[in-house]
Amino acid sequence: xPSVASAETPSSSPPHARARRPVRDALDEGFELDPAFxxxxxxxxxxxxxxxxxxxxxxxxxxxxxxxxxxxxxxxRRLLIEAIRDDFQADVLPELxxxxxxxxMDALGFEDFAVALxxxxxxxxxxxxGKLDPEERAKILERTPPDKREFIEQGLAYAEDSAGRLMQRxxxxxxxxxxxxxxxxxxxxxxxxxxxxxVVFVVDARHRPQGVVELHRVLTSKRPIxxxxxxxxxxxxxxxxxxxxEVAFLFRQRDLxxxxxxxxxxxxxxxxxxxxxxxxxxxEAGADILKMAGxxxxxxxxxxxxxxxxxxxxxxxxxxxxxxxxxxxYVVGMFTASIEKLAALAVLMxxxxxxxxxAGTQTLATVVRALATRELDSSNALRVVGKELFVGLINxxxxxxxxxxxxxxxxxxxxxxxxxxAAMLTNLTVAGLAGILIPLALDKAGTDPASSAxxxxxxxTDIVGFFTFLGLATWVLL
Amino acid sequence: xPSVASAETPSSSPPHARARRPVRDALDEGFELDPAFxxxxxxxxxxxxxxxxxxxxxxxxxxxxxxxxxxxxxxxRRLLIEAIRDDFQADVLPELxxxxxxxxMDALGFEDFAVALxxxxxxxxxxxxGKLDPEERAKILERTPPDKREFIEQGLAYAEDSAGRLMQRxxxxxxxxxxxxxxxxxxxxxxxxxxxxxVVFVVDARHRPQGVVELHRVLTSKRPIxxxxxxxxxxxxxxxxxxxxEVAFLFRQRDLxxxxxxxxxxxxxxxxxxxxxxxxxxxEAGADILKMAGxxxxxxxxxxxxxxxxxxxxxxxxxxxxxxxxxxxYVVGMFTASIEKLAALAVLMxxxxxxxxxAGTQTLATVVRALATRELDSSNALRVVGKELFVGLINxxxxxxxxxxxxxxxxxxxxxxxxxxAAMLTNLTVAGLAGILIPLALDKAGTDPASSAxxxxxxxTDIVGFFTFLGLATWVLL
Numbered sequence: 001x002p003s004v005a006s007a008e009t010p011s012s013s014p015p016h017a018r019a020r021r022p023v024r025d026a027l028d029e030g031f032e033l034d035p036a037f038x039x040x041x042x043x044x045x046x047x048x049x050x051x052x053x054x055x056x057x058x059x060x061x062x063x064x065x066x067x068x069x070x071x072x073x074x075x076x077r078r079l080l081i082e083a084i085r086d087d088f089q090a091d092v093l094p095e096l097x098x099x100x101x102x103x104x105m106d107a108l109g110f111e112d113f114a115v116a117l118x119x120x121x122x123x124x125x126x127x128x129x130g131k132l133d134p135e136e137r138a139k140i141l142e143r144t145p146p147d148k149r150e151f152i153e154q155g156l157a158y159a160e161d162s163a164g165r166l167m168q169r170x171x172x173x174x175x176x177x178x179x180x181x182x183x184x185x186x187x188x189x190x191x192x193x194x195x196x197x198x199v200v201f202v203v204d205a206r207h208r209p210q211g212v213v214e215l216h217r218v219l220t221s222k223r224p225i226x227x228x229x230x231x232x233x234x235x236x237x238x239x240x241x242x243x244x245x246e247v248a249f250l251f252r253q254r255d256l257x258x259x260x261x262x263x264x265x266x267x268x269x270x271x272x273x274x275x276x277x278x279x280x281x282x283x284e285a286g287a288d289i290l291k292m293a294g295x296x297x298x299x300x301x302x303x304x305x306x307x308x309x310x311x312x313x314x315x316x317x318x319x320x321x322x323x324x325x326x327x328x329x330y331v332v333g334m335f336t337a338s339i340e341k342l343a344a345l346a347v348l349m350x351x352x353x354x355x356x357x358x359a360g361t362q363t364l365a366t367v368v369r370a371l372a373t374r375e376l377d378s379s380n381a382l383r384v385v386g387k388e389l390f391v392g393l394i395n396x397x398x399x400x401x402x403x404x405x406x407x408x409x410x411x412x413x414x415x416x417x418x419x420x421x422a423a424m425l426t427n428l429t430v431a432g433l434a435g436i437l438i439p440l441a442l443d444k445a446g447t448d449p450a451s452s453a454x455x456x457x458x459x460x461t462d463i464v465g466f467f468t469f470l471g472l473a474t475w476v477l478l
Numbered sequence: 479x480p481s482v483a484s485a486e487t488p489s490s491s492p493p494h495a496r497a498r499r500p501v502r503d504a505l506d507e508g509f510e511l512d513p514a515f516x517x518x519x520x521x522x523x524x525x526x527x528x529x530x531x532x533x534x535x536x537x538x539x540x541x542x543x544x545x546x547x548x549x550x551x552x553x554x555r556r557l558l559i560e561a562i563r564d565d566f567q568a569d570v571l572p573e574l575x576x577x578x579x580x581x582x583m584d585a586l587g588f589e590d591f592a593v594a595l596x597x598x599x600x601x602x603x604x605x606x607x608g609k610l611d612p613e614e615r616a617k618i619l620e621r622t623p624p625d626k627r628e629f630i631e632q633g634l635a636y637a638e639d640s641a642g643r644l645m646q647r648x649x650x651x652x653x654x655x656x657x658x659x660x661x662x663x664x665x666x667x668x669x670x671x672x673x674x675x676x677v678v679f680v681v682d683a684r685h686r687p688q689g690v691v692e693l694h695r696v697l698t699s700k701r702p703i704x705x706x707x708x709x710x711x712x713x714x715x716x717x718x719x720x721x722x723x724e725v726a727f728l729f730r731q732r733d734l735x736x737x738x739x740x741x742x743x744x745x746x747x748x749x750x751x752x753x754x755x756x757x758x759x760x761x762e763a764g765a766d767i768l769k770m771a772g773x774x775x776x777x778x779x780x781x782x783x784x785x786x787x788x789x790x791x792x793x794x795x796x797x798x799x800x801x802x803x804x805x806x807x808y809v810v811g812m813f814t815a816s817i818e819k820l821a822a823l824a825v826l827m828x829x830x831x832x833x834x835x836x837a838g839t840q841t842l843a844t845v846v847r848a849l850a851t852r853e854l855d856s857s858n859a860l861r862v863v864g865k866e867l868f869v870g871l872i873n874x875x876x877x878x879x880x881x882x883x884x885x886x887x888x889x890x891x892x893x894x895x896x897x898x899x900a901a902m903l904t905n906l907t908v909a910g911l912a913g914i915l916i917p918l919a920l921d922k923a924g925t926d927p928a929s930s931a932x933x934x935x936x937x938x939t940d941i942v943g944f945f946t947f948l949g950l951a952t953w954v955l956l
Binding site: 030031032033035038061063064070071097184187188193194196197198214215216218219220221222234236246249250251252253254255257274275277278279281282285286288289290292293294295307308310311314315317318319321322325326328329332333336337339340343344345346347348349350351353354355358359361362364365366368369372373374375377378379380387390391394395398399402403406458462466 | 509674693733752755768786799807817832833839851
């Protein structure tokens with residue numbers, strides 16, 4: 001650790017070193033809320049001991065407080081809000097699940113909720129306001145000071161997944177001709193500084209960003225050095241209408257700490273910081289899992305979504321799957337005469353269709369992920385298609401042999417084994433191809449491959465599986 | 479934007495404002511490599527025009543250079559490395575896919591590769607070294623300077639997914655009794671400072687972390703203020719053996735920029751920064767998608783994994799699914815007599831099983847995601863189980879009615895419709911329960927629910943679906 005300042009210090013412990021710490025007892029070793037702690041809070045609330053409840057939670061970090069509010073039931077939640085109303089931390093609000101936030105709003109009342117909203121950074125305030133119903137939002141905004149209200153309304157005017165929604169208005173910008181010394185003096189003397197910032201933006205006379213200076217560069221440079229000599233040459237300027245997934249890609253790709261957001265005339269109007277991007281990346285990657293399983297946006301929001309809303313949101317995907325299931329059944333229905341003659345066909349047919357579905361899903365997940373991380377695009381698509389075709393063929397041959405052998409023994413019918421082997425090989429090869437071509441086609445068409453490829457894929461593998469197996473059997477065996 | 483320094487500046491454009499910019503022509507508007515640019519590079523390489531190739535790529539950001547190397551075929555890649563050997567950016571290495579990195583190593587040779595490794599931050603060097611085969615790694619480390627080699631070997635001694643592997647050794651730490659002024663003077667005068675840092679650590683005489691001071695707090699405070707008065711009270715100390723998913727959770731939960739890593743005696747030995755966490759979050763969330771689809775760790779690595787290795791890595795999951803498929807077939811086999819009498823059963827049975835699988839997967843994905851984000855734990859599990867049971871029941875009733883009606887019409891048999899409706903209701907309810915209980919049980923058992931729950935789930939929904947439908951039909955209809 002060469003850069004550690006030489007620690008030639010008295011060997012006693014520092015006198016004032018023990019800073020106020022959060023109540024560690026509330027958390028288990030994995031930094032999650034301890035169930036025993038939650039029970040203590042519940043007990044205090046139910047005994048109507050507001051003071052005890054307040055003391056228990058007063059040192060909680062806002063994210064832990066949000067978790068606690070989510071874990072309590074509605075009645076306890078209301079009681080806890082009552083207990084902490086006077087020192088309610090605004091930062092809890094963006095961390096809450098939407099349904100729980102509504103209950104907190106009801107408990108706080110519009111006045112106190114508006115106060116909390118005003119205390120938030122503009123990006124968090126826009127986020128919270130954006131999750132409210134228009135009617136409630138209007139009531140809250142009425143009670144918000146005009147300058148803050150304007151920022152929120154401007155933020156809400158940008159599209160939901162745009163950089164404009166994500167940006168915060170609070171930032172530090174200095175003229176291009178300033179020195180490090182002038183910048184530090186300005187930062188020390190100005191009251192109206194953001195709570196937290198990672199970079200200083202350098203702007204020209206028209207307030208257009210000229211560069212980004214990371215704080216460590218300011219701190220390691222001598223006072224007379226000019227800020228514009230410290231700017232990182234790789235500045236990436238973000239327009240307000242850039243999609244947030246693009247923004248996240250850019251941050252990952254370039255290891256950015258913060259980036260300037262500009263309006264149409266190129267003026268610096270906000271910044272996006274890496275801590276916002278962490279949330280975007282987590283949400284987007286998590287959303288793909290849910291979309292692939294047919295869980296819609298509404299349901300994704302949380303565990304706390306009501307039963308009816310959840311059932312409703314899942315209905316569409318299941319209904320879509322039902323249609324394709326009937327299509328597959330129709331194919332089976334074409335061969336009822338064969339099945340009546342040889343019921344073994346009905347016994348074995350789910351294996352052919354199911355294995356195709358599984359193999360195809362493996363490819364599909366790989367491709368969806370590669371599209372999301374932008375590893376896959378038109379420059380290497382053909383190569384990957386070729387690869388998946390081969391992988392499908394190889395596993396097709398192996399599983400054809402395996403299933404063929406088992407079926408031959410089970411039904412003492414070698415020809416049946418040959419038929420299922422041929423169907424298996426066909427379906428696994430088709431599955432590999434469908435697993436890549438379907439998401440590529442959807443992506444090309446501008447549709448999200450994560451949310452619709454699965455249903456197309458299983459339609460293909462079911463229909464091809466049933467048709468080749470039952471068709472071949474009818475032709476060869478009967 | 480209240481915190482912007484007053485920009486009363488001459489209205490002309492700043493004279494030196496145009497800093498060197500990366501070659502924007504290489505990238506499309508989504509900040510990805512332009513296919514036309516890749517073709518230009520290929521053309522230059524194939525014409526053996528090293529100088530032209532070097533000029534084309536010399537301003538590329540290292541992440542874009544890594545993308546370019548991945549997109550080229552092996553021969554072009556070797557040629558490009560030859561062209562840029564003298565100004566090869568070490569930062570390209572951690573960005574590369576493992577297979578491509580091996581080829582780059584072959585092209586660079588052990589000497590130059592070792593030089594590049596030495597230039598990297600310790601966390602990146604450990605990461606790259608950790609991805610090499612032990613034999614190659616030994617050859618590279620032989621050629622690395624002793625101090626760097628020691629850091630790398632120490633890093634590799636920590637478990638693969640631990641904080642120790644993730645941390646970087648380079649950091650800035652100052653004694654607790656220093657002032658802001660002393661800290662700034664130290665930072666300005668010391669040569670051996672990390673390339674990039676977000677915080678200054680405050681340590682006691684035994685080098686144990688006393689607190690974290692974010693750089694903006696140093697910059698906005700006057701010189702006589704003591705560093706220990708600026709520390710963030712919510713310091714979270716990370717032991718080297720903490721799992722990286724836990725670390726990521728902590729960073730998200732507390733909005734940290736950097737956190738201290740300590741050894742067993744509590745001494746500060748490294749730091750983890752938010753840009754490392756971005757990669758962890760992206761990888762972990764992405765890995766869950768792949769694991770749920772049965773794509774193993776090996777295969778996850780990339781699109782560039784060879785065909786045989788990919789086929790092999792997917793084989794296990796397919797084989798496991800084959801066993802459960804045969805189990806389901808065995809259940810169907812119990813009812814061959816019924817199917818011979820009424821082939822409509824074979825036509826309809828895939829619908830019952832398949833819809834159960836789909837509904838169960840919806841619940842499963844929601845639960846796997848909630849476990850990953852720690853929204854779900856023992857304190858609210860029971861509530862969520864109850865909810866999923868209800869959701870399953872509601873959709874069960876709806877789809878029972880729908881499928882029952884269609885089946886009645888299709889086969890002009892009302893009783894058949896009633897049978898499939900009853901089987902559908904049963905299977906969707908079971909699917910909802912299995913979709914939550916299986917991942918919860920796996921999680922409790924310390925197994926990763928994302929990577930094994932799916933196969934258990936479809937086993938349940940297939941067997942229950944076939945058994946209830948065929949069993950009821952045999953009992954009621956025949």
